[in-house]
Amino acid sequence: xxxxxxxxxxxxxxxxxxxxxxxxxxxxxxxxxxxxxxxxxxxxxxxxxxxxxxxxxxxxxxxxxxxxxxxxxxxxxxxxxxxxxxxxxxxxxxxxxxxxxxxxxxxxxxxxxxxxxxxxxxxxxxxxxxxxxxxxxxxxxxxxxxxxxxxxxxxxxxxxxxxxxxxxxxxxxxxxxxxxxxxxxxxxxxxxxxxxxxxxxxxxxxxxxxxxxxxxxxxxxxxxxxxxxxxxxxxxxxxxxxxxxxxxxxxxxxxxxxxxxxxxxxxxxxxxxxxxxxxxxxxxxxxxxxxxxxxxxxxxxxxxxxxxxxxxxxxxxxxxxxxxxxxxxxxxxxxxxxxxxxxxxxxxxxxxxxxxxxxxxxxxxxxxxxxxxxxxxxxxxxxxxxxxxxxxxxxxxxxxx
Amino acid sequence: xxxxxxxxxxxxxxxxxxxxxxxxxxxxxxxxxxxxxxxxxxxxxxxxxxxxxxxxxxxxxxxxxxxxxxxxxxxxxxxxxxxxxxxxxxxxxxxxxxxxxxxxxxxxxxxxxxxxxxxxxxxxxxxxxxxxxxxxxxxxxxxxxxxxxxxxxxxxxxxxxxxxxxxxxxxxxxxxxxxxxxxxxxxxxxxxxxxxxxxxxxxxxxxxxxxxxxxxxxxxxxxxxxxxxxxxxxxx
Numbered sequence: 001x002x003x004x005x006x007x008x009x010x011x012x013x014x015x016x017x018x019x020x021x022x023x024x025x026x027x028x029x030x031x032x033x034x035x036x037x038x039x040x041x042x043x044x045x046x047x048x049x050x051x052x053x054x055x056x057x058x059x060x061x062x063x064x065x066x067x068x069x070x071x072x073x074x075x076x077x078x079x080x081x082x083x084x085x086x087x088x089x090x091x092x093x094x095x096x097x098x099x100x101x102x103x104x105x106x107x108x109x110x111x112x113x114x115x116x117x118x119x120x121x122x123x124x125x126x127x128x129x130x131x132x133x134x135x136x137x138x139x140x141x142x143x144x145x146x147x148x149x150x151x152x153x154x155x156x157x158x159x160x161x162x163x164x165x166x167x168x169x170x171x172x173x174x175x176x177x178x179x180x181x182x183x184x185x186x187x188x189x190x191x192x193x194x195x196x197x198x199x200x201x202x203x204x205x206x207x208x209x210x211x212x213x214x215x216x217x218x219x220x221x222x223x224x225x226x227x228x229x230x231x232x233x234x235x236x237x238x239x240x241x242x243x244x245x246x247x248x249x250x251x252x253x254x255x256x257x258x259x260x261x262x263x264x265x266x267x268x269x270x271x272x273x274x275x276x277x278x279x280x281x282x283x284x285x286x287x288x289x290x291x292x293x294x295x296x297x298x299x300x301x302x303x304x305x306x307x308x309x310x311x312x313x314x315x316x317x318x319x320x321x322x323x324x325x326x327x328x329x330x331x332x333x334x335x336x337x338x339x340x341x342x343x344x345x346x347x348x349x350x351x352x353x354x355x356x357x358x359x360x361x362x363x364x365x366x367x368x369x370x371x372x373x374x375x376x377x378x379x380x381x382x383x384x385x386x387x388x389x390x391x392x393x394x395x396x397x398x399x400x401x
Numbered sequence: 402x403x404x405x406x407x408x409x410x411x412x413x414x415x416x417x418x419x420x421x422x423x424x425x426x427x428x429x430x431x432x433x434x435x436x437x438x439x440x441x442x443x444x445x446x447x448x449x450x451x452x453x454x455x456x457x458x459x460x461x462x463x464x465x466x467x468x469x470x471x472x473x474x475x476x477x478x479x480x481x482x483x484x485x486x487x488x489x490x491x492x493x494x495x496x497x498x499x500x501x502x503x504x505x506x507x508x509x510x511x512x513x514x515x516x517x518x519x520x521x522x523x524x525x526x527x528x529x530x531x532x533x534x535x536x537x538x539x540x541x542x543x544x545x546x547x548x549x550x551x552x553x554x555x556x557x558x559x560x561x562x563x564x565x566x567x568x569x570x571x572x573x574x575x576x577x578x579x580x581x582x583x584x585x586x587x588x589x590x591x592x593x594x595x596x597x598x599x600x601x602x603x604x605x606x607x608x609x610x611x612x613x614x615x616x617x618x619x620x621x622x623x624x625x626x627x628x629x630x631x632x633x634x635x636x637x
Contacts, residue, residue: 004513004514004516007513008513011502011506015501015502016501304500307497308499310497311497311498311499312510312514313458313482314456314458314485314491314493314497315485315486315491315510315511315514315558315559316482316483316485316486316487316489316511316514316515316562317482317486317514318479318482318483318514319478319479319482320479321514393458393459394458395453395458395459398493398495398497
């Protein structure tokens, strides 16, 4: 009996190519759009997370004053090396602490000049910011201690000043000091926010303080937190330590701010996840629309098919055989449509991910969900009208207009 | 002649309450093996209802129906389907062929439901088409055939299972007179040469003239049964 029904089902699908095509098309569109949208959304989320973590995860950046930029009113007190030392020694769970000064200056090499940011810091800075060297070496202890005129330059600075020539060992001029290039940072690309790590000259903290800034101020302190520690708790500890050192009484506002990169990462991930959900919802609508398409074509063909069922019953088909045939037809069309939809979405996700430069994150869970949902619709709407028709008296089914 | 169908006190009521309609009000009806019966009557006289019950497409409200001695009124739906499949051939006014399906495949369909092999289906289907003179049209779909040809394909489909009785519900109703005569001659030939029992509903006296027996229905009862000694002989 199953063999007969299978044979009949396949014959009917072949005979009604347009009807079969339209049925599968609904499912193809539904499955392909949901799976592609969600997969691309996942890729976008992953991409944002990668970018944020490349800036250094679990990193606290401490700045004087409240908020970004310089607020009006009195200039906030800057930090000094004692603050850095206090944080380093009194707070547990810290991987590295990097004090930092920064100033704008024009870097000059022969006839080329390039306006850039000059950072004075220690080797910890590279660790905290996840910066790596493309060439050369980091500062030696002696250079840091003595405040030697050496520097490590970013890729943008190197490209603008040296083009294709080797920069290591050359000296560039910053204001009235000359400093020798000992390393070049690996290119990281625009991070999307904050300063561009490629466009900077890094020199030992002492050198910058003495020879560029002429003071002992530390402008920002970067703190990288150990993985297993909660950056939020350390944020609070540092905050109370600094309040004490800066003699802030309870009730007074902080005159410094601590920026937690983990918060940013969480916020951004949350945003893209919301976006993914939104895209998924839009795509789910297209799945539903696809489903309605399937419903329509099934219901439109039901008149024609009711007569067909009447004929089959009249010439001696048993109800079960007729239903089995319709069920097999519905399952076959739905699974073919679902499968094509998956192939299409896989191809589309690959092409678009590659084209836009997102990581390829095909979502197999959603793929399975969309497949079964559309198959379910196809089967329900292929089967139940047939079931209703088959429960008619064959005579009524034959008369059906 | 042995009795093929014996119907006693058959009633059929549609609907319930005030809208109740009594289509059959106690019908006695016999079909002997090899008979050719024309059932006549005005529309609403119950002849089509009778036909559907005879064909096991519908069930009587009360009364007894013996088909080859079996009490059909107690059969389940599936048993009735199996009875149709084995012993009863149907021809409808509207042909009721499957669209986009070749004449041969339409004719083979009952054999498919009987589980016959591909080769047996082909052999049986071609033989049946041969009997109605359409072997050359086996690959044509209903849309490519004339009305008379479609009805002949439908007759071939009814014949392919070698049924005990052929039930024809106004088989010439959709055809012009020339095609009607062709169909009637085919049916008469099947009855006289092949000994096939035929029950045909018609309201055209010209068509009824081919039958051996004419049963007249009126208001859900049998009004008269005429045995005809001189029916049209198509044997040449």
